[in-house]
Amino acid sequence: MLKNITTAIFCLFNLICYTQTNWSIEDLHVTTFRNGDRLLEANTESNWKFCNENQLPAYLLLGETPEDGVLYNFYAIHDTRQLAPEGYRIPELEDVKTLPTEQYYQSTNGGWKTNTGTGYFNANASGYMPHDIESFEVLSQGVFAYYWTNTNGKTFHSMSFVIVDGEKGYSIQELRREGFCAVRCVKKNDESAAFTMSEGQIAKKEKFVKLNRRKEIDKELTNLNVDLETKEQELREINKRTSDLEREINEINARKIELQNELKKNNLTLSSPGAERTVNVKNIPSVSIGNQIWMTENLNVDKFRNGDPIPEAKTAEEWKKAGANGEPAWCYYDNDPANGEKYGKLYNWYAVNDPRGLAPEGWKIPSDDEWSRLVNNLGGQKVAGPKMKSTSGWVENGKDTNESEFSGLPGGERGLYGAFDGIGDSGSWWSSTEGSTYYAWSRYLGFNSGSAGRYNDGKQDGFSVRCLRD
Numbered sequence: 231m232l233k234n235i236t237t238a239i240f241c242l243f244n245l246i247c248y249t250q251t252n253w254s255i256e257d258l259h260v261t262t263f264r265n266g267d268r269l270l271e272a273n274t275e276s277n278w279k280f281c282n283e284n285q286l287p288a289y290l291l292l293g294e295t296p297e298d299g300v301l302y303n304f305y306a307i308h309d310t311r312q313l314a315p316e317g318y319r320i321p322e323l324e325d326v327k328t329l330p331t332e333q334y335y336q337s338t339n340g341g342w343k344t345n346t347g348t349g350y351f352n353a354n355a356s357g358y359m360p361h362d363i364e365s366f367e368v369l370s371q372g373v374f375a376y377y378w379t380n381t382n383g384k385t386f387h388s389m390s391f392v393i394v395d396g397e398k399g400y401s402i403q404e405l406r407r408e409g410f411c412a413v414r415c416v417k418k419n420d421e422s423a424a425f426t427m428s429e430g431q432i433a434k435k436e437k438f439v440k441l442n443r444r445k446e447i448d449k450e451l452t453n454l455n456v457d458l459e460t461k462e463q464e465l466r467e468i469n470k471r472t473s474d475l476e477r478e479i480n481e482i483n484a485r486k487i488e489l490q491n492e493l494k495k496n497n498l499t500l501s502s503p504g505a506e507r508t509v510n511v512k513n514i515p516s517v518s519i520g521n522q523i524w525m526t527e528n529l530n531v532d533k534f535r536n537g538d539p540i541p542e543a544k545t546a547e548e549w550k551k552a553g554a555n556g557e558p559a560w561c562y563y564d565n566d567p568a569n570g571e572k573y574g575k576l577y578n579w580y581a582v583n584d585p586r587g588l589a590p591e592g593w594k595i596p597s598d599d600e601w602s603r604l605v606n607n608l609g610g611q612k613v614a615g616p617k618m619k620s621t622s623g624w625v626e627n628g629k630d631t632n633e634s635e636f637s638g639l640p641g642g643e644r645g646l647y648g649a650f651d652g653i654g655d656s657g658s659w660w661s662s663t664e665g666s667t668y669y670a671w672s673r674y675l676g677f678n679s680g681s682a683g684r685y686n687d688g689k690q691d692g693f694s695v696r697c698l699r700d
Contacts, residue, residue, distance in 0.1 A: 235604045252417035255352040259296040261289055263311035266427075269302075269432070275366035278552075281305075282361055282408040287313075290359060290410045294366065299356050301368070304388045304407035307378050316391070318415040323389045323402070325379035325416055331399035336375075343372045344396035353377075353393045354412070361408035363649050368410075370440050375404075376411040385453055516588070516699065517635040520607035522600065523699035525593070526637045528574025528659075532560060535587030546648025549578075553690025558584045561692060563653050572623075573641030573653070576692035579670045582660045593697040598663035598671040598684075600698055604672075605682045608634055614682040615675050624677045638675050641649050644692030658685075658693040 262268050270288040272278040281288035287306035292299030306312050307320045314320055333350045340354030350577045370376075375393040383389050383404040390411055391400045405411065485517035515526045533539050543549040543559040552559035558581035563569040581588055582595050589595050598602075608614035619630035620637045642653030652658075655677040663671045665686040672693055674683035687693070 239554070253321075253351070254415045257299065257354060257356065258302075258413040258415055259300040260313065260315070261296055261300070263309060263313060264316060265311050269306055269313075272303075276509075278359075285407070288410075290368070292356060292371075296697055299354065299412070301356065301359055301410035302378065302413050303410050304378060304405075306381060308388075308407075314415045317418055319418055320378065320380040321414065321416045323379045325390075326391045326400070329400070330423040334398055335393045335400060336395070340375075341372050341669040342395050355395065356412045359407075359410035361406040363421070376409075376551060377408070378411045378413050385457060385620055387394070396529055433670055445551055448550045500575070500613070514593070517637075519604055519634050519636065522604060522607075524604065525697045526635060528639065528641055529577070529588070529695040529697060530570055531588070531590070532575070534584060535589070535591060538586055540581055540584075540588075543648075549644060549648040550646065550690075552580070553578055553688075556580055556689075561644060563644070564650050569641075569653065573639055573657075574694055576641065576644050577660065577695055578692055579660055579689035580694060582662060582670075583664070588695065589700075592700055594700045595660065595695065596698040598661040600660075601661050601673050601684075603669075604636075605684075608682075611684065612681050613678045618682060623654070626677050640675070640677065641694045645691035646688055658687070660689075660693045661695050 255344045266529050270277065270281055270286055272281050272288045272290045277288075278290070280286070281303065285305050287309045288303050289306060290301045292301065293580070302313065329351075335351035335353045336344075337352040337354055338345065339468050340352070340356075342355045353375040355372045355375055357368045357374060358376040361370070373395045377391050377393075379391065381389040381390045387404040388407050390403050390405050392403050393400050418469060516523050517526050531540075532542065541548075541552065541557070541559050543561045544565055545554055549559060549561065551557075558578065560575045560581060563573060563576060577588065605611050605614045608617045616630040616637040617633040618638045619632060620639050621630055621632050623639050624630065624641075638657055638659075640652065640654050640657045642651060642656065643658050644650050656675065658672050658674045661671045661673070665671050669686045669691060670689050672687045674685055676683070
């Protein structure tokens with residue numbers, strides 16, 4: 231469906247020309263290019279990230295079907311296979327600038343919070359999917375409508391126009407090309423309707439085009455020079471860091487040789503791999519509760535029972551990657567080793583469940599049933615909490631008795647995206663029991679609760695671990 235939106239523009243020939251631009255009054259909702267090739271659908275977080283990282287053309291459905299609304303990344307509208315239907319094209323920024331600014335562009339029933347729509351442009355409040363958000367969700371629905379143009383901006387950016395709830399006109403914005411916006415099309419001009427220009431007019435036009443192109447080239451060259459200077463500075467820093475690392479490696483190797491010579495001189499031998507993981511069962515602080523023997527400290531090991539190292543996730547990105555790949559990982563709360571001395575390490579469930587064994591020799595990770603047996607020995611889930619919590623270290627001391635001598639401490643937790651939370655006011659401990667494909671059972675103690683909570687948490691989360699005598 232098309233509607234003629236008449237706009238007035240000043241031409242280069244000292245006269246006013248009126249041109250008719252045929253804009254579609256519906257957002258584009260195709261899922262194939264003009265030649266029939268299908269676009270990739272960013273229907274999951276992993277697909278969305280894959281398309282962004284590889285700069286692939288893709289679309290995102292706003293509902294069950296394309297008729298409910300479709301957003302596209304810039305690579306889709308800029309693809310040579312043509313996203314616009316036959317006879318139409320994606321508008322340039324100059325097309326947008328010919329639209330009047332004193333109109334309400336909102337539709338009368340397009341999900342806007344404020345009903346100012348007149349049907350002039352019939353824009354729907356479809357929102358926008360940014361390129362750099364952590365969660366997979368469309369933002370600003372009901373408040374904004376973002377539309378792509380086919381005009382490039384600065385490096386990695388292209389131009390869009392934005393319609394805001396309750397406001398007239400539109401604004402121009404540069405967006406990252408990995409973002410997802412709605413698309414409107416304009417009908418291609420009929421070449422036979424073009425007016426005849428004099429030689430002088432043609433010369434003026436060509437001169438104007440060349441001047442504009444020169445400005446564009448100068449701007450792009452300026453941006454490229456800035457980018458080049460930045461990259462050169464990064465390279466200098468990398469070279470300096472490489473030199474520092476080489477020096478540190480040489481110092482480590484020299485120290486290693488000194489220690490090996492000292493061992494030989496004193497007739498000693500190097501310990502076997504994994505020896506530092508060996509733990510004397512008798513030296514581990516423990517307490518007998520009912521017919522169970524529990525550790526009274528959180529686990530703080532960085533190797534599996536067979537001596538293999540457990541990867542440490544020092545950044546949020548490393549933590550997310552380990553969880554997404556189902557790989558074991560540990561960390562200190564806030565990546566601060568001082569927290570490890572008091573609260574132990576935080577582990578994802580893939581470390582707990584690894585067949586190489588997380589618990590020391592003679593110990594095991596308690597199952598969900600074994601946790602329930604402990605809680606029931608202390609009076610049940612509703613009252614066991616104060617009996618399990620240490621009398622110090624919590625944000626509100628004095629309420630807890632630690633009657634069981636379990637000495638639970640509020641070591642906090644780490645979420646699947648790498649954020650830390652809860653140190654000082656809560657503690658969570660894994661069980662070895664799987665709840666489902668993505669979840670496993672855990673126990674929770676909070677500073678303001680008398681219960682010992684039982685939860686089915688995501689395997690990518692980071693919790694403390696207590697062990698039970700095997």
